[in-house]
Amino acid sequence: xxxxxxxxxxxxxxxxxxxxxxxxxxxxxxxxxxxxxxxxxxxxxxxxxxxxxxxxxxxxxxxxxxxxxxxxxxxxxxxxxxxxxxxxxxxxxxxxxxxxxxxxxxxxxxxxxxxxxxxxxxxxxxxxxxxxxxxxxxxxxxxxxxxxxxxxxxxxxxxxxxxxxxxxxxxxxxxxxxxxxxxxxxxxxxxxxxxxxxxxxxxxxxxxxxxx
DNA sequence: ATCCCGAGGG
DNA sequence: CCCTCTGGAT
Numbered sequence: 001x002x003x004x005x006x007x008x009x010x011x012x013x014x015x016x017x018x019x020x021x022x023x024x025x026x027x028x029x030x031x032x033x034x035x036x037x038x039x040x041x042x043x044x045x046x047x048x049x050x051x052x053x054x055x056x057x058x059x060x061x062x063x064x065x066x067x068x069x070x071x072x073x074x075x076x077x078x079x080x081x082x083x084x085x086x087x088x089x090x091x092x093x094x095x096x097x098x099x100x101x102x103x104x105x106x107x108x109x110x111x112x113x114x115x116x117x118x119x120x121x122x123x124x125x126x127x128x129x130x131x132x133x134x135x136x137x138x139x140x141x142x143x144x145x146x147x148x149x150x151x152x153x154x155x156x157x158x159x160x161x162x163x164x165x166x167x168x169x170x171x172x173x174x175x176x177x178x179x180x181x182x183x184x185x186x187x188x189x190x191x192x193x194x195x196x197x198x199x200x201x202x203x204x205x206x207x208x209x210x211x212x
Numbered sequence: 213a214t215c216c217c218g219a220g221g222g
Numbered sequence: 223c224c225c226t227c228t229g230g231a232t
Contacts, residue, residue: 039227042218043226044227045227046227047228079217079219080216084231116229139227176228189225190226
């Protein structure tokens with residue numbers, strides 16, 4: 001994709017959705033961290049369904065710890081990978097209490113040191129909670145970056161670095177959510193809905209058979 | 213490279 | 223049935 005096309009690409013996404021927001025439901029930094037940790041290889045619809053029951057009962061590190069492994073599993077059993085997520089979240093809560101006074105740390109280094117928090121999750125928290133222009137490359141952004149030609153790459157890190165380099169600064173803050181939403185609702189994994197895509201004119205991917 | 217691992221869609 | 227979903231740890 002040409003450089004001038006990248007500006008046009010994001011101008012269109014911005015015009016359609018000036019203030020994009022995560023679809024995960026949360027009301028504090030800790031709830032956000034918890035929701036993002038639970039969202040690995042899971043839909044945010046499924047995560048919200050679980051956290052709507054969990055957060056009213058426990059939305060602090062102390063309260064989550066008090067649930068224990070079994071208690072916490074009971075709330076998140078409908079989410080994939082729930083045993084590891086329960087274990088990681090409990091360990092993370094312990095660290096938050098012991099090292100950060102129960103608060104969510106605001107640096108990449110501290111976030112990635114938490115069990116269950118890798119580069120992608122840290123990037124989401126840094127972007128959404130702390131307003132940093134990070135690019136969390138999840139399954140959607142990895143696919144969209146490659147398919148569109150926006151930032152082709154063999155690994156999520158390569159795509160992340162390509163996007164950070166190529167996206168104009170004024171769009172970086174919200175680019176994460178625009179690309180997520182594009183991938184989720186239009187540039188879908190199995191059947192991309194190119195016929196109703198607002199940025200198809202600037203995209204390298206051209207489907208062979210047109211559909212309705 | 214492999215494991216974890218339920219829900220929803222096609 | 224198979225694929226996908228805002229991955230991370232071993």
